[in-house]
Amino acid sequence: MRAASFVAIALGAGLGACDACSKPAPPPSPAATAASDAASTATTSSPPSAATSATSATATAHHGASDAxxxxxxxxxxxxxxxxxxxxxxxxxxxxxxxxxxxxxxxxxxxxxxxxxxxxxxxxxxxxxxxxxxxxxxxxxxxxxxxxxxxxxxxxxxxxxxxxxxxxxxxxxxxxxxxxxxxxxxxxxxxxxxxxxxxxxxxxxxxxxxxxxxxxxxxxxxxxxxSKTAPRHGATTRGVVSCEQAAAASSAIAQEIARAGAPQARLAEMHLVARGVARAACAIARARLGRAGDAAYAARVDKAEALFQAVVVSLAPAGSASSRAPKLPPR
The missing domain is CATH 2.60.120.1440 (Jelly Rolls)
Structure with a gap:
């Protein structure tokens, strides 16, 4: 998908040694999904972007929660x-x-x-x-x-x-x-x-x-x-998969930032780029779902958005230099 390929280009420009980050992230497999669920215990939600802040009061309504x-x-x-x-x-x-x-x-x-x-x-x-x-x-x-x-x-x-x-x-x-x-x-x-x-x-x-x-x-x-080679039929599925791929690629960079020895400044810049791609891809997926969108697809987009909006605090042992790495600023 194009969203993942843009992230791969950014990664290739900044990381020669990070194999996990230099390739487009594939659509999440069941095993990868389970792994990301486990990894989520080591994450905290990033501070919301300006657009997210502007809509935080209504975002809970989409997920079925009330907001006072x-x-x-x-x-x-x-x-x-x-x-x-x-x-x-x-x-x-x-x-x-x-x-x-x-x-x-x-x-x-x-x-x-x-x-x-x-x-x-x-x-x-x-x-x-x-x-x-x-x-x-x-x-x-x-x-x-x-x-x-x-x-x-x-x-x-x-x-x-x-x-x-x-x-x-x-x-x-x-x-x-x-x-x-x-x-x-x-x-x-x-x-x-x-x-x-x-x-x-x-x-x-x-x-x-x-x-x-x-x-x-x-x-x-x-x-x-x-596109003539990609007709409207199947567009919703393609949009959801593109959103998932871009979110996974953004998450991979966030996790690399938390590892020891990573060039933090360069990776932080690349992470902002990757989050922007994921944000765009997932917004398009939401639009394709529309008013009567499939609940299972909507749940997948929810999960993808949570993935790229999360920032890994640390994947290194407590007390190491990387475990004390600062959180990324919001997009």
């Missing part, structure tokens, strides 16, 4: 039959002619959900969209280091500012990019239209993905559709 804290998002304006009490933590349907502007209670960022949108905008790392439209509202919440993430079944995207427009259907995602700074992670079984308005930016190398798997996109329209 304030909602992660609230409806600022609604019309066309959209209730002001719209549940933004769950999958929501915006009726034809409807419109709702929502605001993150933590980051202050705003999104407008437009007619026909089927979306889960405020639960997890990224706003999810499977049908209809979603528009970014420029200005509110924008700041250095702050990003908005959105995922459809075809692509994960991130930006710092701009009033970008995203439209999704079962077969196509269209992004209207209004200013530089948009970066996209295209799923392996998806192709970008030949006429897409793309150009090299600080995050690209001649338009090709750089080590973190994201492509910089110039202002204009980008269209993404299923």
């Amino acid at each position: 804290g304030p909602p992660a998002c609230r409806v600022m304006m609604a019309g066309g039959g959209v209730p002001a009490t719209l549940d933004l933590a769950a999958w929501a349907q915006i009726p034809d002619g409807g419109r709702a502007t929502i605001k993150s209670s933590t980051t202050g960022r705003e999104l407008t959900l437009v007619s026909g949108a089927e979306t889960r905008p405020c639960s997890g790392d990224a706003a999810l969209l499977t049908q209809g439209g979603l528009d970014a509202v420029a200005g509110p919440g924008e700041g250095p280091g702050s990003e908005q993430w959105v995922a459809t079944p075809h692509v994960a995207m991130r930006w710092t500012s701009g009033s970008h427009k995203v439209r999704a259907s079962a077969d196509l995602t269209t992004i209207d990019v209004t200013r530089p700074g948009m970066r996209i992670f295209v799923a392996e079984d998806v192709t970008r239209s030949p006429g897409a308005a793309t150009a090299p930016t600080a995050q690209t190398d001649g338009g090709a993905p750089v080590r973190d798997g994201f492509v910089g996109v110039a202002p204009g329209r980008v269209e993404l559709a299923w």
Whole structure:
């Protein structure tokens, strides 16, 4: 899967001696799953990212738990039959002619959900969209280091500012990019239209993905559709497996960081890259599951996300230099 291959490239650049890290992680086998369960006793959850912090209040709703804290998002304006009490933590349907502007209670960022949108905008790392439209509202919440993430079944995207427009259907995602700074992670079984308005930016190398798997996109329209060699049928399975592979690769780097003699600074940088790939791959998998996603697949994505969000404190004997290694900073 492409997600795992990007991590492998990063690993190969920084580790010649780490065989476990220089190869893409295969889909977890039953034995590997059992091993990861055992290893989880030696882990602690990493501090959440900015996007995760913004949605922590609603993330528990997805897992069936209650949360007494304030909602992660609230409806600022609604019309066309959209209730002001719209549940933004769950999958929501915006009726034809409807419109709702929502605001993150933590980051202050705003999104407008437009007619026909089927979306889960405020639960997890990224706003999810499977049908209809979603528009970014420029200005509110924008700041250095702050990003908005959105995922459809075809692509994960991130930006710092701009009033970008995203439209999704079962077969196509269209992004209207209004200013530089948009970066996209295209799923392996998806192709970008030949006429897409793309150009090299600080995050690209001649338009090709750089080590973190994201492509910089110039202002204009980008269209993404299923590859002819990988049709829509089976896309959910492919997305879940890609998420699992990327999460396993990220976890492998985290475990290497905890071992004695590892070049901590370089590995920490590679781990941030690997977590970004896993975050994008798993957001796409969530979008493919959609409103009526298979419970078993959803559980696999839950497990993969927990794996890459965890940081191994130490795998070395107590008192050794590596056992005292500091935890990685959050992404």
